[in-house]
Amino acid sequence: MSTIHSAAGGRKKLVAGNWKMFTTPQSAAELARAVAHGVAGTAGRGGVLVCPPFPFLGLVAAALERSPVALGAQNCFHELEGAFTGEVSPRMLRDMGCDYVILGHSERRHKLGETDELISRKVRCAVEVGLRVILCFGETLPEREANKTEQVLDRQFSGSLAGLPPDKVPQLVFAYEPVWAIGTGRHATPEQAEQAHAFLRRRAAAAFGDVAARALTILYGGSVNPGNAASLFAEPEVDGGLIGGASLKANDFLDIVKAALPTSTP
Numbered sequence: 001m002s003t004i005h006s007a008a009g010g011r012k013k014l015v016a017g018n019w020k021m022f023t024t025p026q027s028a029a030e031l032a033r034a035v036a037h038g039v040a041g042t043a044g045r046g047g048v049l050v051c052p053p054f055p056f057l058g059l060v061a062a063a064l065e066r067s068p069v070a071l072g073a074q075n076c077f078h079e080l081e082g083a084f085t086g087e088v089s090p091r092m093l094r095d096m097g098c099d100y101v102i103l104g105h106s107e108r109r110h111k112l113g114e115t116d117e118l119i120s121r122k123v124r125c126a127v128e129v130g131l132r133v134i135l136c137f138g139e140t141l142p143e144r145e146a147n148k149t150e151q152v153l154d155r156q157f158s159g160s161l162a163g164l165p166p167d168k169v170p171q172l173v174f175a176y177e178p179v180w181a182i183g184t185g186r187h188a189t190p191e192q193a194e195q196a197h198a199f200l201r202r203r204a205a206a207a208f209g210d211v212a213a214r215a216l217t218i219l220y221g222g223s224v225n226p227g228n229a230a231s232l233f234a235e236p237e238v239d240g241g242l243i244g245g246a247s248l249k250a251n252d253f254l255d256i257v258k259a260a261l262p263t264s265t266p
């Protein structure tokens with residue numbers, strides 16, 4: 001299969017902060033305000049979003065008002081409404097101002113036992129209410145060492161996207177996040193990221209067609225920091241980043257944004 005070149009896709013860079021289960025009401029509001037202030041002026045040149053914990057969505061939405069920074073959530077349930085104690089509907093996320101939701105993160109796959117089948121139900125439910133889904137893929141270290149990276153990505157692709165109506169494909173963003181690189185300080189090399197992204201784009205072309213695959217934003221995640229962001233984002237298949245630890249420090253996150261959107265003035 002031929003490589004699908006990014007230039008032809010005209011994709012904008014996207015940088016997403018995944019705050020995981022960190023921050024307090026006060027620090028979440030401060031961080032959101034600092035990010036909003038830092039990216040003022042970048043509107044239209046790319047995308048920046050932050051994904052705070054559920055309880056802080058409202059206060060972060062308020063802090064981001066009139067800023068170009070979008071709001072995302074870190075998870076959702078696979079039904080819109082019902083007797084599901086403790087769960088959060090994608091429609092509630094929309095109502096709170098979210099444009100994005102992260103699904104299939106490796107911490108949910110590996111620490112909370114989420115399967116591809118469950119993730120596929122969440123994806124279908126989230127896109128139904130108009131959310132953009134940042135769908136995560138990634139292999140473990142033993143899988144990489146056994147040369148099974150593409151096999152794992154292929155399985156996650158087929159399973160997590162099963163039954164997705166083709167007209168919802170434009171609402172997808174992919175994130176390649178090798179499990180061995182998340183929170184470990186050990187990032188993938190730009191070449192490793194490029195190869196995995198190219199594989200995911202070929203896989204998307206086979207499933208959805210070349211035009212949709214070229215338009216698909218594919219982020220890299222896993223120990224991105226201000227020191228390595230520029231070299232990762234320089235790869236043609238790397239359309240930005242999903243940032244964990246470094247997104248909790250406004251200055252680090254804004255430096256990463258700058259590396260993705262070099263014409264911006266944070």
Ligand code: PGA
Nearest residue numbers: 182183222223243244245
């Ligand atoms: P990290 O996390 O940047 O702390 O490695 C990335 C992620 O889990 O999305």
